[in-house]
Amino acid sequence: MDAIILQILNGLDKGSAYALIALGLTLIFGTLGVVNFAHGALFMIGAFCAVTLSRIISFSHEVIDETRTDFLGNPLKVDVPYIYDWFGEATGAAIIDWSVPLSILFAIPIMIAVGVIMERGLIKHFYKRPHADQILVTFGLAIVLQEIIKYYYGANPIPTPAPEAFKGSFDFGAMIGFAENTIIYPYWRLVYFMFAALIIGAVFAFLQFTTFGMVVRAGMADRETVGLLGINIDKRFTIMFGIAAAVAGLAGVMYVPINPPNYHMGMDFLVLSFVVVVVGGMGSLPGAVLAGFLLGILESFASMRQVIDLIPGINQIIIYLVAIIILLTRPRGLMGRKGVMED
Amino acid sequence: MSKTNLTRRGVLKSGAVAGAGVALPTIFTASSAAAYTNEPTGSSVTLGFNVPQTGPYADEGADELRAYELAVEHLNGGGDGGMMNTFSSKALKGNGILGKKVEYVTGDTQTKSDAARASAKSMIEKDGAVMITGGSSSGVAVAVQALCQEAGVIFMAGLTHSNDTTGKDKRANGFRHFFNSYMSGAALAPILAANYGTDRKAYHLTADYNWGYTTEEAVKTSTEAMGWETVAAVRTPLTQTDFSSYIAPVLQSGADVLVLNHYGGNMVNSLTNAVQFGLRDKLVNNKNFEIVVPLYSRLMARGAGANVKGIYGSTNWHWSLQDEGTKAFVKSFGTKYGFPPSQAAHTTYVQALLYADACERAGTFNPCGVAEALEGFEFDGMGNGKTLYRAEDHQCFKDVLVVRGKENPTSEFDLLEIVEVTPVDQVTYDASIFGGDLGTCNPGA
Numbered sequence: 001m002d003a004i005i006l007q008i009l010n011g012l013d014k015g016s017a018y019a020l021i022a023l024g025l026t027l028i029f030g031t032l033g034v035v036n037f038a039h040g041a042l043f044m045i046g047a048f049c050a051v052t053l054s055r056i057i058s059f060s061h062e063v064i065d066e067t068r069t070d071f072l073g074n075p076l077k078v079d080v081p082y083i084y085d086w087f088g089e090a091t092g093a094a095i096i097d098w099s100v101p102l103s104i105l106f107a108i109p110i111m112i113a114v115g116v117i118m119e120r121g122l123i124k125h126f127y128k129r130p131h132a133d134q135i136l137v138t139f140g141l142a143i144v145l146q147e148i149i150k151y152y153y154g155a156n157p158i159p160t161p162a163p164e165a166f167k168g169s170f171d172f173g174a175m176i177g178f179a180e181n182t183i184i185y186p187y188w189r190l191v192y193f194m195f196a197a198l199i200i201g202a203v204f205a206f207l208q209f210t211t212f213g214m215v216v217r218a219g220m221a222d223r224e225t226v227g228l229l230g231i232n233i234d235k236r237f238t239i240m241f242g243i244a245a246a247v248a249g250l251a252g253v254m255y256v257p258i259n260p261p262n263y264h265m266g267m268d269f270l271v272l273s274f275v276v277v278v279v280g281g282m283g284s285l286p287g288a289v290l291a292g293f294l295l296g297i298l299e300s301f302a303s304m305r306q307v308i309d310l311i312p313g314i315n316q317i318i319i320y321l322v323a324i325i326i327l328l329t330r331p332r333g334l335m336g337r338k339g340v341m342e343d
Numbered sequence: 344m345s346k347t348n349l350t351r352r353g354v355l356k357s358g359a360v361a362g363a364g365v366a367l368p369t370i371f372t373a374s375s376a377a378a379y380t381n382e383p384t385g386s387s388v389t390l391g392f393n394v395p396q397t398g399p400y401a402d403e404g405a406d407e408l409r410a411y412e413l414a415v416e417h418l419n420g421g422g423d424g425g426m427m428n429t430f431s432s433k434a435l436k437g438n439g440i441l442g443k444k445v446e447y448v449t450g451d452t453q454t455k456s457d458a459a460r461a462s463a464k465s466m467i468e469k470d471g472a473v474m475i476t477g478g479s480s481s482g483v484a485v486a487v488q489a490l491c492q493e494a495g496v497i498f499m500a501g502l503t504h505s506n507d508t509t510g511k512d513k514r515a516n517g518f519r520h521f522f523n524s525y526m527s528g529a530a531l532a533p534i535l536a537a538n539y540g541t542d543r544k545a546y547h548l549t550a551d552y553n554w555g556y557t558t559e560e561a562v563k564t565s566t567e568a569m570g571w572e573t574v575a576a577v578r579t580p581l582t583q584t585d586f587s588s589y590i591a592p593v594l595q596s597g598a599d600v601l602v603l604n605h606y607g608g609n610m611v612n613s614l615t616n617a618v619q620f621g622l623r624d625k626l627v628n629n630k631n632f633e634i635v636v637p638l639y640s641r642l643m644a645r646g647a648g649a650n651v652k653g654i655y656g657s658t659n660w661h662w663s664l665q666d667e668g669t670k671a672f673v674k675s676f677g678t679k680y681g682f683p684p685s686q687a688a689h690t691t692y693v694q695a696l697l698y699a700d701a702c703e704r705a706g707t708f709n710p711c712g713v714a715e716a717l718e719g720f721e722f723d724g725m726g727n728g729k730t731l732y733r734a735e736d737h738q739c740f741k742d743v744l745v746v747r748g749k750e751n752p753t754s755e756f757d758l759l760e761i762v763e764v765t766p767v768d769q770v771t772y773d774a775s776i777f778g779g780d781l782g783t784c785n786p787g788a
Contacts, residue, residue: 003595010588068753071662071673071683076753155401157611159648169621181594181627186619189587258619259584259612260646264399268584303588305577305596316580 002173002182007300009172013189013258015296016196020251021269022276022288023200024244030220030283031237034123035131037139039248040270041146045114046249047261048149049107051158054099057083098163103253108246115245119238142266150263162188162257188257195254199247200289206243207285216240220283275323281336291334295319379709380495380787381471388443388708390415390695391472393463393487394501396451399608400479403642403687407477407501408449409680410688414695417675418445425675426696429668429724434703441702452478456486463487467494473708474499476694479687481505481554488517495787497710499694502687504606504638505554506561509738510777515784516710518717518737520697520730521690524554525772527637527657528561530743530765532569534655539600539633541570546598548589548613550605551578558604558637566602574598579609586613590620599627602635610636611646618650639746641685644758651748651758658744660689660726661761669726683756693725697732711784729767735774736781743770 025039060079068076083092095102122141126134161167166187173183207213219226219233226233252261259265276295280287301307302318314321326334383389392411395404416422420437427435439445448470450462459478466472475491476499478484484503491498492514500508500519504527509519535543545566549555555578563573574596579589590613593601601622605613617623617634625632636643639656662673662683672692676684684692697717705712718734727741745763752758 003592006591006595007588010591014585014587070754071756072677078753150401155397155399156642157608157646159615159646159650161648167619168624169619181625184591184594184620184625186587186621188619259615260648262399262608262646265584268582300588305575305592308577316582 002178003304003306005173005176005178006183007304008297009183009185009189011297011300012293013193013296014299015293016193017251017255017269017292018273018276018296019289019292020196020199021248021273022280022292023203023285024248025273026277026280026283026285026288027203027244027247028241029277030285031216031240032119032123032127034127035134035138036123037135037270038118038142038145039138039244040266040268040273041142042111042114042245042248042266043252043255043269044146044149044261044263044266046107046111046252047256047265048153048252049110049249050100050103050253050256051153051160051261053103053106054096054160057081057096057099057102059083100160100162100253100257104250107249107253111246111249112242114249115242116238118245119241123241124238142270146263146266153263155263157260157262159260160256162191166191166257192254192258196251199250203243203247204285212236212239272319275319279323279326279333281333283337284333284335287333287335294334295322298322378786378788379711381467381473382788383443383471383473383708386443387446388440389470389472390445390447390698391450391463391466391470391475392447392477392691393450393452393459393466393475394477394691395454395479396449398453398455400454400642403479403502403640403685404452404477406641406685406688407479407691410676410684410692411447411477411695413676413679414692414699415445415447418696418699422679423671423675426668426672426692426725429671430696430700431723432700432704434700435696436703440699441706441708445699448472452480452483452487454480454483456482459483459487460490463490464494467491467496472496474698474713476698477501477691478503481508482552484508484519485512488512488514492516492782492785495710495785497698497713499698501691501694502640504558506557506777507553507779509736510557511779513736513738513779513781515714515737515782518694518697518714518732518739520694520732520739522657522659522741522743522770523738524558524561524637525777526561526743526770527558528563528565529770529772530657530745530763531562531635531637531655532565533765533769534745534763535566535600535635536569536571538655540630543571543600543630544574544596544598544628545571545600545602545635546574546593546596547576547602547604548586549576549578550581550609552581554606555604559602562602562604562635562637571600579605579613581609583609584612586616587620589613590617590622593617593622594625594627594632597628599630600633600635602637604637606638606640607643608646610643614647614650614654623653639759640687641756641758642687644748645755652750654748655762656746656759658686658746658759660686661744661746661759662689662756663761664726664744664764666724666726666728668724672726682754689726696725697722709786711786714784728764731767733774736777736779738774740767740771742767 028036058081060081062077065076065078070076169184169186172185276291280291302315394407417425452459463475474497478501481503484500488498498517549559603613622632636656639658644651701713701716705716717732720732723729730741743765746759747762749760
């Protein structure tokens with residue numbers, strides 16, 4: 001029982017990332033009808049927003065420490081962040097320590113701008129083109145974006161830790177009556193799950209309870225009629241693209257303490273997120289979220305030693321296997337709507 | 344008025360004789376060029392540096408390339424000479440190799456076997472490279488080594504740690520200076536036993552490919568010989584990025600040590616996840632839970648950041664060694680590039696010098712002559728103490744470093760500290776245990 005709870009917990013944080021990326025993907029598909037293969041790159045850019053802010057905050061000047069030497073035997077040059085000079089060492093260190101949560105504020109305007117520029121500058125020219133063209137151009141864009149990031153940040157992962165207060169783990173098993181050390185769970189993964197839930201809730205609330213959201217939903221259902229009513233639906237869809245980019249970016253920002261970011265991380269998530277969208281149902285927001293968590297949990301279970309011993313290699317194929325089964329039994333996915341991508 | 348008597352038959356006869364006359368010297372030249380592949384005929388010799396310039400190990404490849412450029416500079420008499428001043432063999436004069444200026448071409452392995460073979464092939468066939476060297480993966484090393492064997496050029500392996508490179512996949516034209524999985528296990532086990540005791544239960548997470556298997560096997564065998572028990576060994580997909588579902592069950596297994604047989608991005612993520620789960624803060628079987636990383640690289644230590652603190656592993660070489668060879672190399676490299684060299688830079692620099700030295704001693708670039716000069720060659724002054732290039736498998740035997748993540752690093756390059764220099768005798772094994780057949784040297788052409 002404890003092993004099952006453990007893997008459900010693991011699946012939740014994994015599913016959080018899938019759900020957030022897939023939510024943005026399906027939002028773009030549902031509004032603009034575009035299959036955006038650059039969406040993983042937006043996740044990656046969000047992660048590098050956190051890296052960038054961390055570097056900006058840690059921007060330093062060199063101080064010579066005569067008591068120590070460097071690898072060539074010269075007096076050691078020690079980097080002292082300017083923020084220490086401005087706010088004192090304790091406050092400066094605390095600000096650096098909290099750079100990842102602070103990056104949320106930094107990333108939102110950047111990601112919206114990136115999304116809007118991407119949509120207005122490139123993707124809008126492919127609205128009336130076949131999906132294959134959209135896939136090719138957005139995939140190409142993803143490669144360009146990741147090479148730009150690699151050029152400036154290198155190929156190596158960059159450690160960007162969580163605040164000290166959220167490092168380590170807690171014994172969830174002991175809290176619910178199991179033996180000690182049977183179900184441990186890292187604090188930051190819990191934060192990530194709660195953050196994902198908050199963002200998903202906010203997106204749904206925005207679409208459900210605001211006039212803007214109502215128009216967007218109407219546009220998703222019947223774009224032409226909304227246009228005939230004199231509403232500039234294109235402008236709203238552009239904004240939705242920016243919001244979808246921000247959602248993916250925020251997923252990336254908060255992910256960096258879980259795994260150090262590298263230029264390729266978007267691609268690592270991209271294919272899985274597409275599977276999530278397809279399993280959830282193309283264009284279905286609740287479907288994307290449901291499938292994200294479902295596949296995250298299934299992937300965790302498939303990684304259990306007992307399961308691998310029983311079915312070797314299952315951990316590598318489980319998501320695709322489930323996708324095949326669901327698409328065979330429910331061709332539109334779990335919550336897909338009739339008529340979407342069926343023309 | 345002169346009269347010419349031109350007939351069709353006469354023109355043909357004259358043409359044939361003239362053609363044969365023109366072709367004669369070429370036939371002789373071609374005959375001598377056919378002695379071996381890409382025999383240098385001009386005033387220069389071309390070496391092929393095949394390193395990852397794109398892909399996940401691009402940073403490691405960049406460091407290898409820096410080291411090769413430094414080696415070329417030293418071989419051609421530039422710079423301060425680096426390890427050429429401390430190398431026990433004095434055959435290198437700083438006037439290139441055999442009096443020919445050293446030039447080089449580069450290829451991008453992308454850390455993919457097919458891409459690495461294609462770039463090596465291009466450097467051999469189009470650029471006339473007489474030797475291929477470099478790389479950051481055992482899969483690539485084995486693939487390129489086989490290609491070089493077929494093409495008839497020497498392959499001086501870069502960073503490759505699998506036993507197979509000089510074990511079951513060894514080739515007569517291939518040589519490895521870097522250490523291997525067996526040596527890591529043999530060097531690490533006594534240190535682990537001394538620090539963590541002999542009554543330990545180990546849980547292995549192993550990357551699901553050749554290097555992972557050989558490393559797991561080496562560490563298991565060595566630690567079990569010390570009294571440790573292996574509780575489980577779980578294979579993880581090479582493409583895995585989040586290891587939480589593999590790490591979470593570790594504590595439930597009763598294990599008190601986690602061995603991460605991962606390299607590169609896999610290791611960075613698995614170690615980060617393990618520390619995140621608080622494994623190192625746990626007390627299991629009344630012992631502190633410990634994590635071991637059999638193979639460290641600077642790339643990995645930098646990626647994992649503070650998570651490497653206090654964690655044991657092994658390396659081929661480290662810039663903080665205090666022998667004269669290391670000091671000379673670190674000074675050259677550090678002065679030129681502004682930071683200390685990595686172990687990848689070291690092994691590639693040494694391989695370039697060893698190749699050049701072998702050519703000088705053999706008096707030829709012929710791969711068979713070079714191979715003969717390298718086989719059984721004993722040397723010193725290259726940063727690892729006395730070293731032997733064993734003739735039976737073309738593997739270098741030298742001291743192995745056991746290192747630990749440093750608690751208080753002074754820079755992003757000062758992440759590991761040397762715990763033990765394991766003597767070469769402790770890591771030496773019988774050449775036959777990993778099978779394979781060296782075959783015979785192929786000069787090509």
